[in-house]
Amino acid sequence: MKFKYKLIKALHICGIGVFEPVVHLVTGEEPAKQIPRIGKFIVVPIVGVVAFMFAWHFAAAGLKTSYGDFPGPSQVWAAVGDLREEARVDAEKRVAFAEKKAKNLEKMQAAADKAAAAGDDEKAERWMSKAESEAGRRYSGSPTYWDQIITSLKTVFTGFLLASAIAIPLGVICGLSPIFNGMLLPYIQVFKPVSPLAWLPIVFILVNTAYATMEPAPLADKTDETAVAAYEEALEFKSGFEGWIPPAFVSSAITVALCSLWPTLTNTALGVASIEKDHINVARVLKLGTFERIFKIIIPSSLPLMFAGLRISLGVGWMVLVAADMLSQNPGLGKFVWDMFQNGSSQTMSMIMVAVFTIGFIGLLLDRIMIVLQKLVSFDTAVAA
Amino acid sequence: MNITLKNILAPWAATFAVCLTTFVVGCGGPAPATTETEEPAGSSAEAEAVASWLDEGETELLDVEKTDLVFGFIKLTDCAPIVIAKEKGFFDDEGLSVTVEAQANWKVLLDRVISGELDGAHMLSGQPIAATIGFGTEAHIITPYSLDYNGNGITVDPEVWRKMQANDPKLDTPTPPHPITADALKPVVEEYKQAEGKAFPMGMVFPVSTHNYEIRYWLAAAGINPGFYTDTDKAGFTDADVQLSVTPPPQMPATLEQGTIKGYCVGEPWNQNAVVRDIGVSVCTNYEIWKNNPEKVFGITKKWADEHPQTLLAVVKALIKAGKWLDEKNPDGSFKNREEAVKYLAMPNYVGADEEVIANSMTGTFLFQKSDRQPMPDFNVFYAYNASYPFYSDCVWFLTQMRRWGQIGETKSAEWYDEIAKKVYKPELYKEAANLLVAEGFISADEIPDTDGYKPPTTDFIDGNKYDGRDPIGYINSFEIGNKD
Numbered sequence: 068m069k070f071k072y073k074l075i076k077a078l079h080i081c082g083i084g085v086f087e088p089v090v091h092l093v094t095g096e097e098p099a100k101q102i103p104r105i106g107k108f109i110v111v112p113i114v115g116v117v118a119f120m121f122a123w124h125f126a127a128a129g130l131k132t133s134y135g136d137f138p139g140p141s142q143v144w145a146a147v148g149d150l151r152e153e154a155r156v157d158a159e160k161r162v163a164f165a166e167k168k169a170k171n172l173e174k175m176q177a178a179a180d181k182a183a184a185a186g187d188d189e190k191a192e193r194w195m196s197k198a199e200s201e202a203g204r205r206y207s208g209s210p211t212y213w214d215q216i217i218t219s220l221k222t223v224f225t226g227f228l229l230a231s232a233i234a235i236p237l238g239v240i241c242g243l244s245p246i247f248n249g250m251l252l253p254y255i256q257v258f259k260p261v262s263p264l265a266w267l268p269i270v271f272i273l274v275n276t277a278y279a280t281m282e283p284a285p286l287a288d289k290t291d292e293t294a295v296a297a298y299e300e301a302l303e304f305k306s307g308f309e310g311w312i313p314p315a316f317v318s319s320a321i322t323v324a325l326c327s328l329w330p331t332l333t334n335t336a337l338g339v340a341s342i343e344k345d346h347i348n349v350a351r352v353l354k355l356g357t358f359e360r361i362f363k364i365i366i367p368s369s370l371p372l373m374f375a376g377l378r379i380s381l382g383v384g385w386m387v388l389v390a391a392d393m394l395s396q397n398p399g400l401g402k403f404v405w406d407m408f409q410n411g412s413s414q415t416m417s418m419i420m421v422a423v424f425t426i427g428f429i430g431l432l433l434d435r436i437m438i439v440l441q442k443l444v445s446f447d448t449a450v451a452a
Numbered sequence: 453m454n455i456t457l458k459n460i461l462a463p464w465a466a467t468f469a470v471c472l473t474t475f476v477v478g479c480g481g482p483a484p485a486t487t488e489t490e491e492p493a494g495s496s497a498e499a500e501a502v503a504s505w506l507d508e509g510e511t512e513l514l515d516v517e518k519t520d521l522v523f524g525f526i527k528l529t530d531c532a533p534i535v536i537a538k539e540k541g542f543f544d545d546e547g548l549s550v551t552v553e554a555q556a557n558w559k560v561l562l563d564r565v566i567s568g569e570l571d572g573a574h575m576l577s578g579q580p581i582a583a584t585i586g587f588g589t590e591a592h593i594i595t596p597y598s599l600d601y602n603g604n605g606i607t608v609d610p611e612v613w614r615k616m617q618a619n620d621p622k623l624d625t626p627t628p629p630h631p632i633t634a635d636a637l638k639p640v641v642e643e644y645k646q647a648e649g650k651a652f653p654m655g656m657v658f659p660v661s662t663h664n665y666e667i668r669y670w671l672a673a674a675g676i677n678p679g680f681y682t683d684t685d686k687a688g689f690t691d692a693d694v695q696l697s698v699t700p701p702p703q704m705p706a707t708l709e710q711g712t713i714k715g716y717c718v719g720e721p722w723n724q725n726a727v728v729r730d731i732g733v734s735v736c737t738n739y740e741i742w743k744n745n746p747e748k749v750f751g752i753t754k755k756w757a758d759e760h761p762q763t764l765l766a767v768v769k770a771l772i773k774a775g776k777w778l779d780e781k782n783p784d785g786s787f788k789n790r791e792e793a794v795k796y797l798a799m800p801n802y803v804g805a806d807e808e809v810i811a812n813s814m815t816g817t818f819l820f821q822k823s824d825r826q827p828m829p830d831f832n833v834f835y836a837y838n839a840s841y842p843f844y845s846d847c848v849w850f851l852t853q854m855r856r857w858g859q860i861g862e863t864k865s866a867e868w869y870d871e872i873a874k875k876v877y878k879p880e881l882y883k884e885a886a887n888l889l890v891a892e893g894f895i896s897a898d899e900i901p902d903t904d905g906y907k908p909p910t911t912d913f914i915d916g917n918k919y920d921g922r923d924p925i926g927y928i929n930s931f932e933i934g935n936k937d
Contacts, residue, residue: 409702410804
């Protein structure tokens with residue numbers, strides 16, 4: 068029995084409380100009451116989904132576009148199969164590449180040994196240096212659909228963390244100081260509704276400028292060996308850094324951050340400003356210092372609202388990401404959609420539909436995760452929608 | 453409507469499929485390779501090629517400065533040499549790992565090459581030239597390799613085509629005689645100007661693209677003014693009968709369909725795409741405007757070339773092999789490898805259009821309209837007629853057109869044209885790479901042209917005008933419509 072209530076609580080925390088009647092039913096508790104509840108909250112949505120699928124199927128069959136027929140559920144399913152096939156072929160290529168590389172390395176090593184045995188050290192060294200560059204060579208396939216999903220997730224979380232790092236401290240200050248809040252408010256009001264499409268070109272230019280400043284100044288004197296070495300090292304660092312964190316990724320992530328920091332900022336400010344007077348009074352009585360007051364009283368009691376803001380922020384960030392990826396050519400889901408559109412083939416629409424569903428489901432998943440976190444920090448048991 | 457079990461189950465399957473996509477694709481992705489009979493594209497053949505030269509130990513891999521490269525391209529069939537060099541393993545043979553990445557448009561592509569995010573790219577011939585002389589974004593871009601000849605077409609709205617047919621009874625058949633000049637279009641343009649009070653809208657892909665110069669050439673040859681660029685008018689609309697606006701190639705058919713433009717000049721597969729979808733009629737190819745005209749080039753920054761000389765040599769070697777592979781012919785004169793090439797190009801991460809659409813032009817025919825398929829074996833030339841060699845005279849032709857239409861604002865001396873050509877086009881790099889390939893036995897010495905970089909004068913134009921790259925000023929002055937020096 069105890070386990071049963073734990074399970075029900077866990078279901079609620081995970082945002083799948085609709086399964087509660089099932090638990091009751093399985094344990095034989097008031098079956099007459101549970102069945103209508105199951106019907107209402109589980110069967111009805113499933114019937115709805117199936118009905119929609121049929122409606123989609125028949126509506127799509129009659130819709131002809133110049134790109135071909137509008138894809139129905141079965142065409143979209145076929146596109147999923149194609150994407151899986153693509154991933155399989157890519158995995159095979161990856162293995163073939165590794166095998167070939169190992170074989171090449173072996174041969175290069177053999178050639179180096181042969182040259183060394185013949186006393187041609189210079190040739191042996193040349194072979195060794197080639198073997199070294201072969202060893203460092205990476206597989207260079209096009210990103211698979213899975214890779215693109217991963218890139219999108221990485222980008223959105225980078226942007227989201229960046230936004231939170233800015234929005235939470237600012238929000239706390241705004242909540243504590245009505246004067247500061249009054250100064251910042253006009254900016255918040257003006258920037259909140261700005262679309263990512265407006266920010267992106269500016270971010271793009273700034274990020275590219277930042278990367279360009281990493282470029283070492285051209286050498287005037289190429290005879291100075293230490294200077295040449297330093298120059299080459301700087302160049303190598305720049306290209307290594309670009310490979311590690313590509314500018315397109317940074318542009319996308321910053322755009323996501325710019326669009327998603329507002330809900331966190333306003334909610335945090337509200338949460339801090341609406342702390343119960345009693346709590347503040349307790350802090351006074353205890354003579355807590357400023358930092359202790361912020362970390363022990365203010366932040367904990369504003370957490371529920373702060374997390375509500377973070378949840379909206381992540382949702383906004385995920386929505387903005389697709390547009391940002393499209394424009395900055397960051398190889399995520401947005402670029403996938405754009406590339407498929409550019410292909411203009413008979414598969415274009417079904418591939419885009421796959422992306423639409425993927426984006427939707429991941430968005431849903433992210434939202435559920437945030438609900439769980441939000442509930443974990445909330446003292447009250449209010450159910451988030 | 454026949455309802456089968458499959459039809460009923462499919463929607464269900466799709467629901468769960470999409471739920472599971474992420475997981476399934478994930479699991480299916482990095483899974484170890486199974487022993488399927490299907491070969492991953494071009495792995496065994498290329499492995500053998502590497503094996504043979506490594507075993508002989510006579511030729512050595514170049515000592516490349518950088519092994520992992522990223523090249524950009526726009527979704528057009530003429531990026532083929534880059535795609536083939538990758539898919540057939542020619543880059544691998546040189547010890548290079550190349551990622552080939554589609555770009556949104558020509559501006560983004562150029563910016564990313566300049567910023568160093570891309571090591572090199574499939575570029576419009578005009579792009580390195582314009583960047584080097586500072587029209588648009590300024591940067592010193594060079595080209596050691598010309599990707600192809602020809603490959604563009606002009607397509608008009610079916611409504612416009614019907615009006616052209618009404619103006620010229622010769623065109624009013626399912627298979628009109630080619631080449632079709634813009635003479636029949638002239639009354640349509642004038643009528644539109646009178647009725648709407650503005651210039652006739654058409655599309656091209658970029659201000660310094662070959663398409664811009666070709667459609668201008670075609671229009672001007674029939675006495676239609678396509679507009680001039682001036683110091684204050686950077687869009688090129690001054691005095692225009694036809695207003696040419698910029699649209700990225702893959703969006704051309706959609707823009708035509710929406711009626712924003714009445715016709716356009718673009719590379720393949722975007723003419724064939726419109727024809728197949730019944731939203732356009734192709735009237736003229738650029739092969740007819742100028743036989744074997746230079747089209748795309750492989751562009752890199754001068755700085756990148758200076759920092760990676762051996763890598764560049766290796767890249768050019770791989771591209772030459774790819775170009776040769778693309779143009780190889782069977783004894784009966786048909787292309788040996790084009791069908792395989794079409795398969796690679798149709799992959800969604802490359803051009804991605806439907807195979808039959810790409811095949812229309814790549815395999816030696818061109819579909820002007822559904823009733824009119826013409827043989828055009830030289831529509832896409834990658835290697836024959838020295839198409840991959842960067843001729844100075846090709847560069848000078850683009851410069852003359854930039855001057856003709858006002859993108860170059862002032863009079864320049866004939867020496868200046870030669871000087872710029874030598875600054876941008878680098879046949880010496882091509883020769884160096886080609887000589888290595890001769891030594892390795894991949895090509896024969898007579899495949900490298902013996903030239904000072906200027907082709908002999910030619911009159912292979914739609915209007916029969918004579919072009920001599922050594923006399924740019926005389927050529928500029930020979931046009932009726934255009935700036936004069």
